[in-house]
Amino acid sequence: MASEESSFSTPWERRSGFDLQSFMNRSPLARWLLAPALVGLGSGIDLLLQTYDIRRPTPEILLAAIVITVWYGGAGPGLLASVLSVSSLAYFFLPPSNSFEVGRPDLLYFISYVCFALLTDWFSSVRRRTERALKQARADLEVKVAERTAELEGRNQTLQLEIAERRRVEEELRRSEAYLAQAQRLSQTGSWAWNASTGMVTLSQEALRIYGLDASQASCAPEVLLDEVLREDRAALEHYVTSAVRERLDFEIDYRIALSDGAVRYLHSVGRSAVNGSREITELIGTTIDVTDRKLAEQDLQEAKSELAHVARVQAVGELTASIAHEINQPLAAVVANADACTRLLAGSTLDMHELREAVGDIAEAGTRAGEVIARVRAFIRKAPLAARRRVDVNRVIEEVLELTKSELERHEVSVRCELDSGIPDVQGDRAELQQVVLNLVMNGIEAMQCDTGRARVLEISSETDADRKAVQVTIRDSGIGIPAESYDRIFDPFFTTKSDGLGLGLAISRSILESHGGRLWAPDTNGSSGAAFRFTLPASGPETL
Amino acid sequence: MSQDAPVVFVVDDEKLVRRALERLIRAAGFEVRSFASAQDFLRAERPDAPACLVLDVRLPDLSGMDLQQELIRTGDELPIVFVTGHGDIPMTVRAMKAGAVEFLTKPFRDQDLLGAIEQGIKRHRADRQHRREVLALRHCYESLTAREREVFPLVTSGLLNKQIAVQLGTSEKTIKVHRGQVMHKMQAASLADLVRIGEKLGIRRSNPASGLSQRFRYNHSRPLLFKEGSS
Numbered sequence: 001m002a003s004e005e006s007s008f009s010t011p012w013e014r015r016s017g018f019d020l021q022s023f024m025n026r027s028p029l030a031r032w033l034l035a036p037a038l039v040g041l042g043s044g045i046d047l048l049l050q051t052y053d054i055r056r057p058t059p060e061i062l063l064a065a066i067v068i069t070v071w072y073g074g075a076g077p078g079l080l081a082s083v084l085s086v087s088s089l090a091y092f093f094l095p096p097s098n099s100f101e102v103g104r105p106d107l108l109y110f111i112s113y114v115c116f117a118l119l120t121d122w123f124s125s126v127r128r129r130t131e132r133a134l135k136q137a138r139a140d141l142e143v144k145v146a147e148r149t150a151e152l153e154g155r156n157q158t159l160q161l162e163i164a165e166r167r168r169v170e171e172e173l174r175r176s177e178a179y180l181a182q183a184q185r186l187s188q189t190g191s192w193a194w195n196a197s198t199g200m201v202t203l204s205q206e207a208l209r210i211y212g213l214d215a216s217q218a219s220c221a222p223e224v225l226l227d228e229v230l231r232e233d234r235a236a237l238e239h240y241v242t243s244a245v246r247e248r249l250d251f252e253i254d255y256r257i258a259l260s261d262g263a264v265r266y267l268h269s270v271g272r273s274a275v276n277g278s279r280e281i282t283e284l285i286g287t288t289i290d291v292t293d294r295k296l297a298e299q300d301l302q303e304a305k306s307e308l309a310h311v312a313r314v315q316a317v318g319e320l321t322a323s324i325a326h327e328i329n330q331p332l333a334a335v336v337a338n339a340d341a342c343t344r345l346l347a348g349s350t351l352d353m354h355e356l357r358e359a360v361g362d363i364a365e366a367g368t369r370a371g372e373v374i375a376r377v378r379a380f381i382r383k384a385p386l387a388a389r390r391r392v393d394v395n396r397v398i399e400e401v402l403e404l405t406k407s408e409l410e411r412h413e414v415s416v417r418c419e420l421d422s423g424i425p426d427v428q429g430d431r432a433e434l435q436q437v438v439l440n441l442v443m444n445g446i447e448a449m450q451c452d453t454g455r456a457r458v459l460e461i462s463s464e465t466d467a468d469r470k471a472v473q474v475t476i477r478d479s480g481i482g483i484p485a486e487s488y489d490r491i492f493d494p495f496f497t498t499k500s501d502g503l504g505l506g507l508a509i510s511r512s513i514l515e516s517h518g519g520r521l522w523a524p525d526t527n528g529s530s531g532a533a534f535r536f537t538l539p540a541s542g543p544e545t546l
Numbered sequence: 547m548s549q550d551a552p553v554v555f556v557v558d559d560e561k562l563v564r565r566a567l568e569r570l571i572r573a574a575g576f577e578v579r580s581f582a583s584a585q586d587f588l589r590a591e592r593p594d595a596p597a598c599l600v601l602d603v604r605l606p607d608l609s610g611m612d613l614q615q616e617l618i619r620t621g622d623e624l625p626i627v628f629v630t631g632h633g634d635i636p637m638t639v640r641a642m643k644a645g646a647v648e649f650l651t652k653p654f655r656d657q658d659l660l661g662a663i664e665q666g667i668k669r670h671r672a673d674r675q676h677r678r679e680v681l682a683l684r685h686c687y688e689s690l691t692a693r694e695r696e697v698f699p700l701v702t703s704g705l706l707n708k709q710i711a712v713q714l715g716t717s718e719k720t721i722k723v724h725r726g727q728v729m730h731k732m733q734a735a736s737l738a739d740l741v742r743i744g745e746k747l748g749i750r751r752s753n754p755a756s757g758l759s760q761r762f763r764y765n766h767s768r769p770l771l772f773k774e775g776s777s
Contacts, residue, residue, distance in 0.1 A: 326604070326631030330560050333631070333652030337566035340656035344573035359569055366562050407631065410604040 024072045031073035035081035038065035043088040050093070062088060063120050070124035078125055082117045089113055181205055188290035194222060196282050201225065210267065210290045212259040228257040230264070241271070248273050248281055254291075266295040305512050306433070312509045313436050314381050316443065323408035327373045330407075331366035338363045376404060380432055380439075389517075391426040391541055392434060394472050395463055401438040402461075405446070412446050412457065419462040424472045428541035429517045437510040437521070441476040441534050444506065448480030448532055455479050455530060470540055475524070477533040483523060491523065514538065552667040553595050556580040557587045557613070558602040558629070563652070567600055567629075567659075574660045584608035588616065596674060598647070598666030600659070603630035603637065611637070614644050623673045625666030629654065683747055686732050694731070697724040701737070702744040 024031050042065040062085035070078030091098065094106045102110045181204075184190060190207025194200070202219050203211070211225055229237055233255040244251035250272045257265050271286030317324070338359045345356055402409070402416060409416060427434075442459065449457040460477040483491060490496045492511050497504030511521045519538040526533050554576045558564040561582075568578045581587040584605050603610040614626055628641050628649045638649045647669065648662035690698065693714075700710045707725065711718040734740035 322632050322634075329631040329652040330563055333629070333654065334560070334562040334566040336653040337563070337570045337656065337659075341566065341570040341573045344570070344656075348573075355569065359566075362562055362565055362569075366566070369562065407604060410606065410609075413609060415607070 020072060024074075031077045032080065034073040035065075035069045035077040036084055038069050039081050039084040039088055041065065042085065043092055047092060063117065066117055066120050067124050070121055070128055074128070075121075075125040078121045082121045086110075086114050086117055185209075188293075190288045190290075192286060192288065194284040196280075196284070207288055210265065210288055211257065212261075228259070230256045230258055244271065245273060245281055245284065248275055248279065264292075265290055266292045302516060305509075305516065308505070309433055309436060309509050309513055310381070312440075312505055313432065316436065316439055316506075317377060317381050319443070320404065320408060323405060323411065324373065324377055326407040326411075327404075328370050331369040331373075334366035335363050335370075338366070376400065380404065380435055382432060389428050389430055392429045392431050393426055394424060394434070394474060394538065395420045395422065397431060397434045398438055398461055398463065398474070401435050401442055404435075404439065405442050408443070408446060409459070412450065414446050414449055414457040414459050417458055417460045419460070421462075421464045424463055424465040425469050425540035427472055427517070427519075427538040429538065433513045434517070434538075437513050437536065438474070438476070440506045440510045444534070445476060445478035445480065445532075448478050448482070451481050465540070471519075471537045472540060473535060473537045475533060475535045477526070477531060479531040481532075482526065482530060483532045488523070492521075510536075550671075551577060551595055552671075553577045553579060553593055553597040554663055554667075555587060555592075555597060555599045555624075557582075557584060557599065557605065557610070559583060559605050560602070563602070570656055570659070571600070571663065574656075574663075576663065584610070584613040584616075587613065596667050596671040597624060598663045598670060599624050599626045600663065601626050601628055603628055603633065603641075611641065611644075614641065614646065618644060623670065623677075625669050627659065627662040627666055629659070680746055683732070683743055687747055687749075689731050690728065694724050694728050697721060698728050698732075698740075698744065699749050701725055701728060702741045702749065 024034070039062060042061040045061055066078060066081045066085055069081035073081075087100065090100045090102050090110060094102050094110060096103065184204055184206035188206065188210065190210045191204040192207050193202050195202070199221065200219050201222050201224075203213065203217070205215075205218075208215065208218060211228060213220070213224070217224060226234065226238065237253060237255045240251055240253050243249075250270070252268075252270045254266065254268050257267060259265065267288050268291045269286055269288045271284055273281050274283040274285060276282050342356060342359050342363075345352055345359070398418070398420060402418070442461075445459045449459075456479065458479045461474070463472060463474045465472055484498075487496070487498060492507050493504075494508040495504040496508075507521075514521045514536050517538055519536055521534065521536040524533050524535050554571045556564055556567045556571065556578060557580070558567060559582050564580050564582065568580045571578045579590070581590065585608055587599075601610045601613060605613075608616075610626075610628060610630075617624055617626070625647045626641075626645070627647050628638075629652055630637070630649070631652050633649060633651050641649050647666040648658070650658055650662065687695075687698075696714060697710060700713060705713070707718045707721045710721045710725075714721070728734075729740060732740060732743050734743055
């Protein structure tokens with residue numbers, strides 16, 4: 001309160017920090033003592049002035065004592081001060097001195113003084129009360145204002161906080177939007193939403209970029225997007241999405257689009273349908289990723305792999321030179337021997353036309369045979385163009401490889417036991433690459449049986465299909481030394497080899513070839529029987545593909 | 547079948563090659579018999595005639611090399627001309643060491659093959675002749691008595707009757723009779739003839755049953771020292 005009352009304090013009080021008023025308010029005794037003290041002081045000063053004859057006694061000082069007492073002590077002490085000052089006047093200053101008697105000549109003056117003192121007391125009291133009331137009112141007002149101010153300030157603060165919060169949230173939202181846009185840009189993932197009621201698709205900035213559309217098409221009809229899809233992918237996409245909408249299922253699909261500049265993009269879209277309470281579709285929300293770079297990288301990788309496979313194939317043929325030479329020399333020997341026989345027959349006295357005709361027929365057959373061997377080798381080492389996938393009969397592949405390795409098998413005294421299921425479905429693949437896999441496994445088998453194990457060298461090859469004809473499985477088992485346990489986990493690693501002259505790529509390449517065909521290659525447990533086994537599967541080509 | 551009409555056997559699993567070889571060899575004037583596998587050849591009955599085997603190295607199951615070993619094991623002296631689509635040096639060396647006539651790589655010139663066949667037949671003919679002779683001599687040898695068989699190596703060693711008599715602890719006269727019997731039964735015209743016959747039959751070496759010949763051979767190298775000590 002002191003601070004609010006300070007405006008009504010004397011300058012001295014303000015300076016000294018001592019609040020006489022409040023002190024008086026607190027102590028009633030001080031209030032009452034104030035009256036005799038001030039009146040005594042006033043009387044003392046007057047007496048002093050009178051004693052030294054400076055001037056005649058003045059009652060103003062006593063009046064001032066009343067005013068001050070009323071001001072600080074209130075009405076009661078004021079009245080006491082009035083009585084005391086009147087008494088003091090009558091006693092000290094009005095003749096006869098030092099007696100309360102008042103002489104007749106001074107009676108009027110005395111009465112007027114008493115009246116004056118009472119008036120002073122009264123005015124001062126009224127004034128003090130007014131002042132007090134005013135002060136109280138001001139103080140109340142002050143309190144109210146302070147309360148209001150505090151309230152306002154509080155509200156203001158809340159508002160400020162709210163504003164700051166909102167600004168922060170807005171900032172965060174903006175940042176998160178920027179992040180999202182950035183993330184979409186970086187991951188080349190656009191988002192979109194199709195609204196069932198309006199039938200329009202809303203696209204994110206990145207989605208617009210992916211589809212090569214400008215910002216004005218941020219909300220467009222689905223046909224705008226569908227028009228960009230490559231003709232060969234369009235029907236499948238349409239069918240897939242409409243059925244997903246009908247079944248209220250999520251969908252995921254790969255397709256390609258052609259931009260206006262002719263560039264083709266590979267896209268991967270994932271969609272999810274949002275349904276309302278009555279299981280009606282309200283929205284289709286999804287993302288579209290531009291996987292062109294990845295697809296192209298995959299293609300590059302595939303090309304590199306096929307290049308490597310080709311190199312390995314050429315190398316494999318290199319290893320087979322002896323056998324191939326044998327395969328070609330065999331019919332050549334027949335040609336030469338038949339020709340020599342013909343020469344001798346023609347030199348004879350009688351011509352055995354039947355024998356000659358047969359000899360010439362055999363020459364032609366042998367020539368064709370040699371040509372076939374060369375064609376087979378050429379077909380095997382030819383560089384397979386990508387996507388040269390067509391229907392392949394795996395049994396035929398196995399037979400071709402066995403033809404190619406026939407003399408190799410004979411040379412190493414390996415007998416082959418074939419159990420090929422003629423009912424297996426075709427697979428979709430590259431003939432040369434699949435031949436390479438089989439050749440690699442056959443050659444590995446031959447090599448594994450080189451160490452003398454005392455067992456017959458038998459290479460078992462079997463082909464079969466699973467119950468629902470979804471895949472073809474081929475197993476190649478040898479009776480050789482088997483796979484050492486310590487290298488079992490590493491045999492498919494590139495550059496891992498147990499041979500002194502091997503590159504260690506055969507199995508790695510074989511596995512990569514099979515994987516690129518959607519198949520698998522592994523070494524099944526031989527259950528303790530001797531030798532090693534390798535098994536691969538290939539998915540059967542569907543009836544719809546040609 | 548004429549004793550001297552030679553036969554050529556061809557074993558090759560490749561039908562085209564087999565037929566071509568058959569045709570060529572027949573055109574060269576030989577009688578040909580061909581087989582698709584080594585087993586077929588082993589099972590077949592062979593005529594008693596000079597022959598030669600044209601054999602492919604690589605055959606299913608029993609290879610050409612295996613067949614060669616099998617023939618050696620059974621004491622068959624049939625000469626072999628190997629033919630192969632791709633022969634390596636170790637294989638050639640192995641075949642030749644085991645007594646093959648020739649090792650030809652397909653395709654080959656007809657004169658090489660026919661020359662080798664002729665060489666093979668010649669060798670077989672000589673072998674057959676030799677064997678026939680040995681057989682006849684063995685027959686004669688079997689007619690000798692135990693004593694005469696004892697006398698035989700001592701005679702061919704060049705000992706005098708007297709020395710032989712001392713060796714066997716009998717009289718010189720008896721030895722003379724035995725010697726005459728040996729010469730007669732072995733149809734030897736002279737001592738030199740008998741020595742040659744002895745060599746053909748391997749008497750000096752292949753008669754371990756007689757401890758005498760062993761001992762004598764030892765004495766022969768140092769006759770003076772052991773003359774008295776033996777009995």
